[in-house]
Structures are given as C-alpha cells and as structure tokens.
C-alpha cells in the first residue's frame with residue numbers, strides 16, 4: 585500500500601504531520617503572489633527575466649560566476665556529471681550519496697561515468713581513498729573525472745561539512761574537479777554559521793535545491809564558472825530540462841532564496857527535539873541527538889514497517905532510506921503543534 589493513500593487513511597495528507605521529506609513543503613502565499621506576477625519570457629531563448637534574475641542572485645549568493653535553473657536537484661547532479669566527468673572516468677562519491685544511491689542509476693545511464701562509491705562516514709569522504717584514486721592514473725587505474733560530496737549529507741543524518749573538511753577534500757582531489765551536491769547547503773550555512781559561499785569556495789561547481797527546506801514548489805540551481813554553465817546549459821537541453829516561461833517557478837525560487845534561509849533554524853531546533861525523543865525511546869539505535877544539527881533525523885530500527893504503521897495511526901508520516909534505517913525530516917510545514925504530535929507518537933511507539 586502506498587504510504588499516503590488507501591482505506592486506512594481517514595485524513596488527507598495535509599492534515600498529517602508529514603516528516604517523510606522536506607520536499608513536501610508547499611509554496612507560501614508570498615511565493616504564490618510572486619508567481620502570479622512574475623515577468624516571463626522563453627527561457628529556451630534566454631529571454632525569461634525572472635529566471636535570469638534567479639540565476640544571477642543564486643550565483644552571487646554562493647560566490648560563483650554563473651547559475652543555471654534546472655527542474656530538479658537530480659538533473660543538476662546529472663548535468664554536472666556530464667560536464668565535469670569525461671566518459672569512462674571514475675567519479676568518486678559517498679556510497680550513501682544521492683548521486684550514487686538515490687538517482688535510479690542515472691549516473692551510469694546518462695554520463696558513462698564509472699561511479700566509484702567511497703566510505704562517507706559522517707558525510708566525509710575517505711580522504712586516503714580519494715588521494716589514492718587520484719594518484720592511480722599513473723598506475724594503470726582509471727582517470728578520476730570528478731569528486732562529488734554532499735553538504736549537508738542526508739544519509740548520515742544531515743551532517744554539515746565544515747570549510748576545513750572541504751579544504752582537506754580539495755587538497756586530496758588535487759587537480760580533479762570537486763562538485764558539491766548542496767541540495768541542503770543552506771541548512772549547512774545556518775547550522776555552522778558560515779556563509780554557503782565559503783562552504784563551497786573550494787568547489788569547482790555546486791547545486792542547491794529551492795524545493796526542499798526553502799519551500800519553493802519546483803527547482804534547483806547549478807552554479808560555477810561561466811564556461812562551465814555555458815556547457816551545462818547545453819547538457820540541460822540534452823536531458824530535456826530546458827523550460828520555457830519558467831519565470832513563474834523562478835519567482836518562487838527568488839522568494840525562497842531571499843526569505844526562507846534564516847528560518848531553517850526552526851527546522852533544526854525541531855529535528856533536535858525529535859532526535860532526543862528517538863534516542864530516549866531507542867537508546868541503542870545509533871543516534872546521538874547532539875550530532876543532529878540540521879533538519880534530518882536518521883536512525884536504525886529493527887522493524888521499520890511496524891514503526892511506520894504506528895506513527896501513521898497517530899497521524900505522523902515517516903520514511904526509510906535503506907532497510908532498517910528510518911528517516912524523519914522537519915520543514916516549513918511542520919510547526920510546534922505538529923512537533924508535539926510527532927513527539928507523543930514516538931514516545932508511545934512499541935520498543
């Protein structure tokens with residue numbers, strides 16, 4: 585049975601406390617107004633002023649030369665792969681990263697890359713493995729085309745990667761392009777108190793999602809040097825991602841970028857409360873609430889089906905990211921009332 589429909593659900597999804605993902609956020613009234621009033625043109629001709637404004641504002645915000653609006657974070661990653669990693673080269677990324685684990689094999693299908701999973705404990709790539717792989721081309725090993733890292737790293741419970749960790753990765757990667765999947769880079773910015781531009785300064789290119797914690801309905805932005813973005817624009821077209829009067833979407837994205845970042849601190853506070861409740865209920869689940877600094881609560885559970893059922897009966901939706909691994913995510917549409925419902929559902933869950 586799909587998790588959000590069927591006879592067991594007597595409530596509509598919107599009355600549930602939906603902790604499955606921060607992608608379920610709906611656009612705010614301000615966004616809808618901006619969308620209705622957006623100036624638009626044909627972005628296939630580069631003539632949508634609102635898309636251009638978003639691309640420029642985003643690039644400036646993350647300290648890169650140029651930006652490219654794409655329909656999804658997955659497409660941003662796929663475009664980056666196609667531009668940065670020549671066919672047949674190895675792409676180093678965390679084994680639990682979105683790029684490797686959660687894109688339905690798109691990297692292999694779209695870019696002829698040899699995806700090479702590395703250990704990603706706490707969201708940090710194994711730097712010795714990176715340096716060895718990069719040095720390997722002198723020893724008959726595949727050339728490394730790109731190193732990708734996630735900030736924040738979802739599968740490790742939204743861990744934020746510091747500037748120091750990025751610098752170390754930059755050093756290990758040598759001359760190989762470093763790409764940051766920054767789907768939630770603004771969560772990292774807020775949690776670390778370090779501007780996103782600084783967090784990605786060592787990266788050749790990066791992306792962030794507007795459609796997650798920032799609550800825009802659609803879209804991500806890829807950013808990097810102008811010549812990278814020029815090629816990325818062509819690859820976006822090849823993947824079918826060129827949109828036309830996309831200013832209606834970019835308008836919401838601009839509101840997201842300009843007004844929805846600081847409030848992420850609320851999501852982080854609530855995720856921490858959830859983590860405390862989880863750690864109290866299941867002390868051996870491998871979750872240290874002190875390490876939950878962003879909006880993502882990931883923990884092991886021996887019977888996730890049973891736990892999800894229990895939560896659902898209490899009006900709370902959660903999800904899994906691997907067998908035996910639960911995920912609860914806070915976001916703009918979860919307020920303190922929703923939080924309390926989730927906390928009480930967790931505290932009454934079967935152990």
Ligand SMILES: *Cc1c(COP(=O)(O)O)cnc(C)c1O
Nearest residue numbers: 656657658659682734738765767
């Ligand atoms: C959500 C996510 C993506 C993909 O974004 P979509 O818009 O869902 O395609 C990529 N990377 C990470 C880390 C994500 O969390």
